[in-house]
Amino acid sequence: SNLTLQELIQEKIIKSSKIVTDDVINMYLLKNNILPADTPKIKNYLKSINQKERHLNYVDSLKKFSDIKIFLQPPSFKNITTQDLYTYNITNANKGIEVIIISDFSCPACQDAENVLNSLYMKYKDEVCFKFIFFSSYIGESSLACEAAARQNKFKEMHDIIFQNSSILNNDSIYFQFAKELELNMAEFNKDINDIKLLKKLINNKELLISKDIFSTPTFIVNNKVLDGLNAIDYLEDVIKNDIHLLTQL
Numbered sequence: 001s002n003l004t005l006q007e008l009i010q011e012k013i014i015k016s017s018k019i020v021t022d023d024v025i026n027m028y029l030l031k032n033n034i035l036p037a038d039t040p041k042i043k044n045y046l047k048s049i050n051q052k053e054r055h056l057n058y059v060d061s062l063k064k065f066s067d068i069k070i071f072l073q074p075p076s077f078k079n080i081t082t083q084d085l086y087t088y089n090i091t092n093a094n095k096g097i098e099v100i101i102i103s104d105f106s107c108p109a110c111q112d113a114e115n116v117l118n119s120l121y122m123k124y125k126d127e128v129c130f131k132f133i134f135f136s137s138y139i140g141e142s143s144l145a146c147e148a149a150a151r152q153n154k155f156k157e158m159h160d161i162i163f164q165n166s167s168i169l170n171n172d173s174i175y176f177q178f179a180k181e182l183e184l185n186m187a188e189f190n191k192d193i194n195d196i197k198l199l200k201k202l203i204n205n206k207e208l209l210i211s212k213d214i215f216s217t218p219t220f221i222v223n224n225k226v227l228d229g230l231n232a233i234d235y236l237e238d239v240i241k242n243d244i245h246l247l248t249q250l
Helices: 005-014 022-031 036-063 108-124 141-150 155-164 174-181 186-193 196-211 232-248
Strands: 097-103 128-134 219-222 225-227
Touching: 097 108, 097 232, 108 128, 108 232, 128 141, 128 196, 141 155, 141 174, 141 186, 141 196, 155 174, 174 186, 219 232, 225 232
Parallel strands: 097 128
Antiparallel strands: 097 219, 219 225
C-alpha cells in the first residue's frame, strides 16, 4: 500500500486503539485513589496503554510471517532525571553505572526479559547498580507484596518469587504463601500489604513516570538514558558495556 512507517503506525496502531471513555477513566481513578484533577493526564496514560496493547498485538501478528530479531540501537536516547524516582536495588554496586528496570509482573514482555536481566545481574553485579520500579495500569497485589516484603528486607526475594510464579498470580492469597516461603513475619506482612502509605508511594511513582513520558514496560534507564520499545532488551547490554567503557576512560 506504499505507506511510510509513520503512516503504518498511524493506521495500524493509533487509529485502531480503543476509545478511552469517561467510565473507564472514572473506574481507574477510583481503583487507584487518584484525584479527579489528574484526569487529563490519566486519559493520556490510558490511551497510551491501549496503543501499547495494539502495538504488541500487531507485532505478534507480523511474527507469524517472519522470525526477524532487531539488534540496532536508536541513534540517540531521550534523557530524563531519575533522582526523584522511588526504586529498590536489585544489585548494590557503587561504581557510577545505574540501570533502572521499569517493569510489570503481569506483562508478558517483562516476563520474557527477566531471564536476560537475571544473567545481566550476575554478570555486572560488581559494576552496575540495577534498580527496580513497578509500573502498570493499576497498582496490584504483586507490587504491594514486594513493598511489604521490603519492610522486612526481602524485596529482591519477593520480586524473584513473583516473577518465577507469574502464571498463578490471579489468586490474591498466593502472596501470603510466598511470604510464608520467605519466612516473613506474617502479622507484619498482612499489616504492611494493606498500608495506604505504600499504595500512595506507588501511585506517586507511577505519576512521576507518566510526567517523564514513560508509558510502557519493560523500559530501561541507563544513567538517565531511556531505552524503550519492543527490542530495548536486545541492546540493553551494549549500552551498559559502552557506559562502563566510558567510565573507565575518565
